[in-house]
Amino acid sequence: MHRMIGQFIRNERDQELITLAEKHRIELSEYAEMIDKDATVPSHIIDNMKMSGLTALPVPEQAGGRSMTLYELVLIQEELGKGEASAALSIGWHLGILKDLHDRKPWAEETYAKLCNDVVNGSIINRAQTEEETGDPTRGGLPATIATPVEGGYTITGRKTFTTLSPHLDQVIVKATCEGVPADFLVSMNSEGVQLEKTWDTLGMRGTRSDDLILNNVFVQTGALLETYDKERKTKALPPAWLLHIPAVYLGIAEAARVEALNFVSSYQPNSLDTPLKDVPHIQDKFGKIALSLVTARHFLYSVADQWDRYPEERMMMQPQLFAAKHQAVSSAMEAVDLSMRIVGGRSLMKKNKLERLYRDVRAGLHNPPSDELTLQVLGMSQFKE
Structure with a gap:
């Protein structure tokens, strides 16, 4: 592989x-x-x-x-x-x-x-940003979760959705509205008033266990305030390059689907043919489309990541490339999985077939940030800036 x-x-x-x-x-x-x-x-x-x-x-x-x-x-x-x-x-x-x-x-x-x-020493962390009230946090809605200053720190109350890897988290970075502005707080999952509600029951990416995080008057010390998102902290802003971890996973799904289809056609020979399926021209054509789609997406994704590492001075201008790389990778991954299933045929829909799970998982890429519409908006606006 x-x-x-x-x-x-x-x-x-x-x-x-x-x-x-x-x-x-x-x-x-x-x-x-x-x-x-x-x-x-x-x-x-x-x-x-x-x-x-x-x-x-x-x-x-x-x-x-x-x-x-x-x-x-x-x-x-x-x-x-x-x-x-x-x-x-x-x-x-x-x-x-x-x-x-x-x-x-x-x-x-x-x-x-x-x-x-x-x-x-083994601590696992994640962010808790998404809420029913605000939707996608990349759209800039003010958190409905509220942090209230009290003696010695803050109390935090609210509900967060899509808290990925929730059963294994030790600490979580909670975004809350504090005195009118969004702010991040570091909260221990062992804190009094912190609980998880098992709401995760999805078509794909089931193992992420992205349950709801409930914070009920959770006290954190003053030092737990990590970062506020007002104009004074603007110098700390960078495009979210770290989100490239998402499209990379979806290319991994596509590669797994490609290998699954390749193994199938290399060993399967219906009695209507004199050779295995891999020798059939339209099957080879589909593998060619898979290869073209994946190699294009990979070169784009890895090139953008390399540019981020090599040229720190260019990072503030890289949001369009970063967003486009995710869009391209997920689109290519879905195409590769779809073609793999067309190659394998109706048996790819069966629960015992690995491709059935890969298909459900790859669809989730459409709903990971940044969204396609936001990507197109960023790319469109970049043309006017040029």
């Missing part, structure tokens, strides 16, 4: 990280059906990711991590996505958020240092 991605391995460090990710990809493959059926990722899988050091990769080297680059994040996430996409997407939020904090450095130095130490 490395054949398609091998050309994007640039050096020994890339190969080392791919080898690490491959070990986890193999384990994810073994538990993929169980994860989909039970709609949760077994604890031992997350524990193994902690023990191998994978969950600490974005932490600075001086703090015990590997200072993972954006390119490396994409490389790892695609490999994990080949195994079981919902677990890959889930851990990608943890990795991506740490990458974002590493790039922007928006927090007080001692707060960030403590979080890094926690992560090296």
